[in-house]
Amino acid sequence: MSTRSLSCAIREALLTGEAKEKVFAARTIARDWRMERLEWQFECAMPDRPAWPRDLHLAAPGKMPKRGKGGSEKGRIALWHALAHIEFVAIDLALDMAGRFGEQRGPQFMSDFLSVAADEAMHFALLDRKLRSLGSCYGALPVHDGLWESAARTAHDVKARLAIVPMVLEARGLDVTPATLERIKRQGDENGARILQRILDDEIRHVAIGTRHFHETCRDDDENPQKLWRNLVRRYFSGGLKPPFNDSARSMAGLSRAFYAGLA
Ligand SMILES: [Fe+2]
Ligand SMILES: [Fe+2]
Numbered sequence: 677m678s679t680r681s682l683s684c685a686i687r688e689a690l691l692t693g694e695a696k697e698k699v700f701a702a703r704t705i706a707r708d709w710r711m712e713r714l715e716w717q718f719e720c721a722m723p724d725r726p727a728w729p730r731d732l733h734l735a736a737p738g739k740m741p742k743r744g745k746g747g748s749e750k751g752r753i754a755l756w757h758a759l760a761h762i763e764f765v766a767i768d769l770a771l772d773m774a775g776r777f778g779e780q781r782g783p784q785f786m787s788d789f790l791s792v793a794a795d796e797a798m799h800f801a802l803l804d805r806k807l808r809s810l811g812s813c814y815g816a817l818p819v820h821d822g823l824w825e826s827a828a829r830t831a832h833d834v835k836a837r838l839a840i841v842p843m844v845l846e847a848r849g850l851d852v853t854p855a856t857l858e859r860i861k862r863q864g865d866e867n868g869a870r871i872l873q874r875i876l877d878d879e880i881r882h883v884a885i886g887t888r889h890f891h892e893t894c895r896d897d898d899e900n901p902q903k904l905w906r907n908l909v910r911r912y913f914s915g916g917l918k919p920p921f922n923d924s925a926r927s928m929a930g931l932s933r934a935f936y937a938g939l940a
Pocket of ligand 2: 766792796846878879882
């Protein structure tokens with residue numbers, strides 16, 4: 677029986693920079709956890725920043741390559757590259773959620789967020805393969821830092837982290853993905869459409885997991901979830917929420933309009 681520590685395994689995956697290795701590390705942890713091969717030990721602290729590929733070029737959000745809407749080769753690559761980066765950062769966000777707050781929130785929380793990390797690793801792998809089929813790969817274009825930055829501000833507080841990462845950032849994915857999916861379908865890219873549909877389905881589950889744990893944490897601390905969520909979003913999310921919202925996908929994830937209606 678192995679005695680690998682859960683926290684040290686998660687820390688190691690966060691500090692793995694090379695994309696394929698991070699994917700492998702995240703999926704291995706999720707599987708090892710399910711098979712009870714990891715010890716409930718928390719002696720390893722989570723790093724302030726995860727490692728990313730060494731040659732990845734970080735650019736300011738305004739300086740990003742244009743994602744094409746018309747379907748030019750360059751624009752298509754920019755779109756899939758931007759999506760691949762979102763999924764790559766999502767691996768770290770899920771691992772960090774599990775490693776940083778799992779001890780405090782318990783085994784179900786750990787299982788849920790490690791399963792999210794494994795999903796994100798799969799999403800990234802699908803998108804990287806898509807990029808390769810277009811003659812590109814992850815790292816070929818600059819990426820931005822914004823996604824990790826908006827999470828890093830909430831490293832001290834599990835409720836703030838849940839409010840921002842699954843319930844704002846991943847929920848935003850539910851709002852914008854259907855339009856991209858429709859466009860990809862119109863361009864006749866069936867393989868691309870299948871990838872986006874799978875991601876959309878999984879992301880509903882991710883938002884549901886985050887929302888459920890947010891409610892549980894509020895219950896434990898005797899707080900009003902809607903009121904607290906709105907305060908946390910105002911404090912930690914500078915962008916403001918952008919309609920239109922995908923109300924049906926959001927409500928499938930348990931995120932009712934009572935949360936976000938007043939904030940747009
Ligand atoms: Fe994802
Ligand atoms: Fe996700």
